[in-house]
Amino acid sequence: MSIRIAVSGAAAAAVERIVPQLVSDIVASRITGQDGSLWGPEAEDESNKRLGWTESVAVSSPLVPDILALRDKLRADGVNHIVLGGMGGSSLAPEVITKTNGVELTVLDSTAPGQVLAALADRLETTAVVISSKSGGTVETDSQKRAYEHAFTAAGIDPLERIVIVTDPGSPLDVSAREAGYRVFNADPNVGGRYSALTAFGLVPSGLAGVDIEALLHDAEAMSIELAVDSEDNPGLILGAAIAGTKPLKDKLAIVADGTHIVGFGDWVEQLIAESTGKDGKGLLPVVLDVDAPELTENIADLQVVRLVGDYEATREVNEGDIEITGTLGAQMLTWEYATAVAGRLLGINPFDQPDVESAKIATRGLLDSRPEPVAAAFVDNGIEVRGTGTVLEGTSDLAGAVSSLLSYLEDDGYVAIQAYVDRVAHPELASLRSVLAERAGRPVTFGWGPRFLHSTGQFHKGGAPVGVFLQITETTEADLSIPDRPFTFGQLIQAQAAGDASVLAEHGRPVVTLTLSDAASQLPTLLAALRK
CATH class of the missing domain: 3.40.50.10490 (Glucose-6-phosphate isomerase like protein; domain 1)
Structure with a gap:
């Protein structure tokens, strides 16, 4: 198995109570089959258009040769520094992918003028910039694109040779970028931003920076069959039940990196869960913590601790009440996406919109x-x-x-x-x-x-x-x-x-x-x- 999950306490009771019903309702295979009715009639229209992430590996794999070819061309042209202008899932996924693989990527996910100025001043002569936005209407990424276009032009560098666009097909940014002559990679429009880690939004900046994105997709693919099967051993069902099925609900979710090789995973999980579930006056609030955080010794009744651990033996003792999970990055990403979709069903909300x-x-x-x-x-x-x-x-x-x-x-x-x-x-x-x-x-x-x-x-x-x-x-x-x-x-x-x-x-x-x-x-x-x- 690419993922191992251990549960105890209230989380274990939730798994025992809920997972059999999820299996009976064939939730896993219905998610994989992109059945938007799982989250109720009010959510069905949106859900039907946002389940493409279940087939991200198959849809994204054909992009890999083009991404690697562009990486090689940029390197041949002396470009050895990649900057990413993006927000939310468009920046958090590439950040965790590159950090975990020990690859440099400058993530410009801010409008703080000092941070923008520092990025612009950093190796501009050997820099290429990825601008990632589903629509192109995001004010932060639009502003970052404008700043880099101006900086490249002022330095005598053709922006068309140094700026790469990632966006949805047919978006305003897609149309304007292609008309201008930029290199454009299209992502699957049936995937929301926070579920886009294994689409062009995660792969293009990470691949150009030097990550082995084929291995990332392979890890996710190895997990996909297991996540699609209606089984009580399905880690997506187990994790979803553990985080969203406790009674009473532990709606604060401590995400603790405790021996995992994955760097910064808590920040990515935070945006996935909070934006997906925080609506209609309920939801799960992720709280990214260090192993010595005060909350972990306070015995907070509504705090569910999830520890991201390294490989461990079956005999490893789990802290009472904790959830422990280990696995490769690609497998973890896909598992958490399934678990978040399951959590939405258990909470009675639409996990694919973001009204606020x-x-x-x-x-x-x-x-x-x-x-x-x-x-x-x-x-x-x-x-x-x-x-x-x-x-x-x-x-x-x-x-x-x-x-x-x-x-x-x-x-x-x-x-x-x-x-x-x-x-x-x-x-x-x-x-x-x-x-x-x-x-x-x-x-x-x-x-x-x-x-x-x-x-x-x-x-x-x-x-x-x-x-x-x-x-x-x-x-x-x-x-x-x-x-x-x-x-x-x-x-x-x-x-x-x-x-x-x-x-x-x-x-x-x-x-x-x-x-x-x-x-x-x-x-x-x-x-x-x-x-x-």
């Missing part, structure tokens, strides 16, 4: 069009501007008080989301805030880099259970960059994305505190102190 992702985009566009004056800070503490929605900051006048006030809204079944709209390459240290706040709150804490989380956990934040409290972190920097032929800069764009999302969260009744840093590196100790008080 668009709300943040609309709010962002509105702010970019009207360009209102920034909302004045409620107060400034040690150079950090503090803002809040609703009444969350009433009676507070310092940073520690703002954090305490936000946490006072945290319910017994709630969670905290830290959303950092900053340059993640320049300031990775901000991720340390997660464990500090988790230790204080005693509840699960997620950490997302903005704006990329808007295309993943952003759906759960608005559409899932209304029990989240939100700490936004933004930055003001002197660095900025114009977006060619657009009336706004990258700096204005990321500010609008943060403000737009905060406004939508507020409309949904979620409390938000926004901290704006002027110097993230020097202000981190102040921030950590405020979180600990």
